[in-house]
Amino acid sequence: MNTSKTNAPRASSNSRTMTRLQRVVQTAAIIATTLVLVSCAVGPVYTPPQAEPQAVPARRDDGAPLPPPMLQGKSRWVPVRWAELPGFDDDQLFEAWNAWLKSCERPGPVFAPLCADVRRLSIASGEEQRAWMLARLQPFRVESIQGQADGLLTSYYEPLLKASRQAGAGYEVPLYKTPLGYGSRKPWYSRQEIDTLPEARAALKGREIAWLADPVDAMVLHIQGSGRLSVAEADGSQRLVRVAFAGSNDQPFRSVTQWLLDQGAGRMAAPWAESTKAWAAQNPQRVQQMLWSNPRYIFFREEPLNAFDAAFGPRGAQGVALTPGRSIAVDPGSIPYGTPVWLASRGNTVSLQKLVFAQDTGSAIVGAVRADYFAGTGAEAGEFASRMNQPLNLWVLWPK
Template sequence: MVHQTIATKMTSASSASIRINPMNFRLLRLVATTLIVGTLVACSTKPPQTPAPPPDTGATTAPPPVYHPVPGTLNQSKSRWVPVEWNDLPGFSDDALFEAWNAWLRSCEKPAPAFAPLCADVRRLSIATGEEQRAWMMEKLRPYRVEATDGRTDGMLTGYYEPLMDAARAPGNGYNVPLYAPPADLGVRKPWYTRQQIDTLPAAQAALAGKAIAWVKDPVEAMVLHIQGSGRIRVQEADGSVRLVRLAFAGTNDQPYKSIGKWLLDQGLVRDATWPGITAWTVQNPQRVNELLWANPRYVFFREEPLSALDAAFGPRGAQGVPLTPGRSIAVDRASIPYGTPVWLASAGPTVQLSRLVLAQDTGSAILGAVRADFFTGWGHEAGEVAGRLKQNLRLWALWPR
């Protein structure tokens, strides 16, 4: 799933610890058993004068420090993995591993070559105890500290989620913001029309005639959906029934992404560029909403997907090609961590306290760097509150087969 993380658009919902709906986890645990069974001025003063070099005393200048790799270090394009001991992983003995096993089972649907031989055991152990799962991991895997090529071990964690909103199949009764499927000439005209042109240019509107999947009420909520790259809608059908469906990412207009939160800050219009702050500004300045939205020329197109009971227990498909698991799937820079890799994640901050096993199953245009991850929080308002404020320190350990 292609998305831009919220925290790159704003300095951004609950404090203390993350709260993923317990009902989701109970459902996920049941799903895991079912799966097994069914298998990121210049100043005005003059520059200081360069000091004179010290007198030559005949002593030689010490060379810069040289990095000596630890034996067993694995090098990736954007990171290096340094072998460590299992007791170096904070909270390893305390994690409820069965929750992560749901994500691991999903990865085994499209496993990376290095992990394919382990998938039979992963399936078998989905109903094992946490102690049995932990013992197996310690036997089959080796932990590596993920660090940048300059040795930095600290990075940044942000969050993303699936918005959930009401929608209608036809415009009217306040539902006047369309969500479009890709136009027929999307692959021919590159870049396609900007967001402003889509809203105002007759040629763009003609190209999108008949392409509206559904209509929502709030243009800012629609923008959130575009930023996240997918979402869920409770759509009112023509017969009056209401159905829950997923809108999955189907392409963009190939225009650059621009942060509307940053636009507001640059204009000096707000001090709080979180989604609540942005929403409050739009309520006070309804005549400038289009100006705000048009500051971001990128536009996202969707495809509709049905949501079965099983599908509803997981998120959209990530870049690995498997559905995401709330609280246990992360988006990474693929040049640092390959898809399908189990990762130990540790992050402490004002929004969440995390020490847990997660799976690298997605990526995003803003997820760049060695120690960088976007944490999938789930769907709906509460997940959005957490994702919208999540921006804090991060450390990662890759778990790789021995």
């Protein structure tokens, strides 16, 4: 029997040692695998791209106290916050900027200091233009002296008519320049007297600009105050010219449509010119009486019409060309010429919420909340204008 000891370990001892080692290795592997998995799952920290810095919108109201109300001739101006102006955020201001540039050709003393900015902003975005207005202007609601804020909006336009330099061949209705001795008699002869008195006829002899074919067209031109003529020249050529308001006989204006209504003709359907022509065709013996019902008479001056001028209307009372859809006639005793105005009107014809400019006036445009909207040129503008008669609210935008 061999009793000597061997230095070789026993199998059971070796197995326990290997188990512990395997456990260490397995644990390390598990930890490493876990770290790898965690690392893969988490990955690098994701930082979303930073949004481009956004322009901070101009504050509509900064909370500053409002200025006191103002009396302006025939009107009372009540200060309001910009939020009161309906549709102000939606208007395409760049469409109005041409009208503002026109006003800056002959600005009054209040708005002249703003004109450098107005010209600079003519190529700016609508938001930049809006922000500038918020910063530089204060809106005032226009009211009558008695506090009435509701008024009336009508519309006018520039007729486009065929005419001839020569009387005859169906063209028998003259358009006149101001008569000889015009300034020496105030008021001048009435419409009926112009047609019948020898002294009135003598003062107008040789003052004809052109002749129209239809007396109703001439009446419409007198009511609108200006128009465009496609003139047949003596040499047979056609020429487009403008006849602009040069003066009146200072007689009162009377509505021909009201006269027709009073005569039992019934209310004329829009467009008024076509309805009146239809009545005249049925009542030829009374046409002269109809025309004489309005004693006011308009004299014109002829102006050339180039491609640039054709995009604008005639010169208004401010002395600048009117911009279709952005110029209004007002009572200058209520709103000074050149004033930017926020207009809001809702009716059966159209709803308007837009920036316009007080650049014209008219004999029938009287009162605080009263405006005549320049619709443009031609038959389509005429039809629009003939249908416009609806409620109105106005806010003047006055420099701070």
